[in-house]
Amino acid sequence: MDAGMNRIKHTNGVQIRRKVVQGTMFGLFRISAAINGAALLVVVYFLVVRGWRAINWTFLTQPPVDSMTKGGILPCIIGTLCLSIGAIAVALPIGVASAIYLHEYARPGKVVRLIRLAINNLAGVPSVVFGLFGLAFFVVYLDMGVSILAGSLTLGALTLPVIIGSTEEALRAVPDTYREASLGLGATKWQTIYRVVLPTALPGILTGAILGISRAAGETAPIMFTAAVFFTPSLPTSIFDEIMALPYHIYVLATAGTDIEATRPLQYGTALVLIALVLGLNLVAIIYRARLRRDR
């Protein structure tokens, strides 16, 4: 072998060790990434195997009967949909407005730091604490009772940090050159935000919103004191009605049902519906974002 070729081959110990370290580290990273994907697959596989037999037309379109050992889960599906829509109706306007204030208007300083600290702490509050807060404040103090409204407000408060975070992220991704161009043409700050910044940030904001909903849809603790009940065969007619909800229904069947063993398939079936709903929402977010990006 000539000297020129040797220069670029692994010949000495340093080069070989480097290669081994490279290989090991990338292997570890790859395994970590694979564990993520595997975890989701295992959960879904588990639920499908145990739950798919429970799922049929009656299950999706009828209320539970015979002390919830038979029948369907329609009130739970409707209830969870109401709570999710309610939560986003509460959190999206407030969250987006807060993020616009923090990112576009507020001058960096003590006040902004304080608000950010509050938001970060809000994100760290355990969901059961939100449930208790909702019970004390919305249900009792504001006298809303156990209702869709109280549950939506509680879930909205829980979702708020997610929405603010993702909206700020989306606003940060809008190049400053757009803002300069708009202001340079004699647009006001609000016109710039409304006509240029928000439309550009929209895919990111909506993605965050839908991820927020899908998280809210799966929460149990915040709604068990504020919106959800053990059993109600009727569908809600107003926002002051109490409802059944998918996550709470699973909890009830699995811990306090009349015949826990006999309802196992129903529990897994309900869980499967819930996870399908959540994954479906995420899918909608992904497709919607892709379409908005393509339309640019």
Add this chain to the structure above:
Amino acid sequence: MMLRNSMQNSLKMSTEDLDFYYGDFHALYGITLDFYENQVTALIGPSGCGKSTLLRCLNRMNDLISYSRADGKVLLDGDDIYDPNVDVVALRRHVGMVFQKPNPFPKSIFENVAYGLRVNGVKDKSFLAERVETSLKQAALWDEVKERLHDSALGLSGGQQQRLCIARAMAVEPEVLLMDEPASALDPIATQKIEELIHQLKDTYTIIIVTHNMQQAARVSDVTAFFYLGKLIEVDQTETIFTRPNLQETSDYITGRFG
């Protein structure tokens, strides 16, 4: 600094003893400079000399930077634009700007040009269409885009995007056009088109251009001002600056000995 040659063009803008600070950093020192109608004034100097800062004082774009401060006067037709009663939004309609990197909005070609009119409350569709066409023609872009006005502006080439940005700036009919290295991100052919455009546009506008490119300054401008370390070193007819500058620093810079 007054020009030695008498000008037949009338004074459009001027700065009087303008100081500018970014926080504690003193970026401009007592700049006094005149800009004349229907002339192209080039601001040249090494990076960090303050030429872009000065440009951005002329439409108060620097207001966007927190902790920045301007002292002194900037006059537009004799009125101080830093007067507390001045509406910055209105000012920017009269003093338009084209930026270093082409920055069309992620909207259609038509909507990009119509933007400035729309934010000024124009709703009349035929008026909008007419103004969009005129502006695109002025920017020498009409023939290239007339078939696809409603396609995304982001699909245009870099040179086309920059001409679109010029059309967008002109649609609101400003009196002064500020250009911050408008061709630095473009290839030579696109650059040439922009330079030809600047030649035509000075019939209508007062143009002030920042450039790093000496040949460009020599080609497009009537007056050249040389800046160094935040100070205005020398200003004169472009021909004079490039052939027999008064000061050694100017001569060193334009011949490429530093900067």
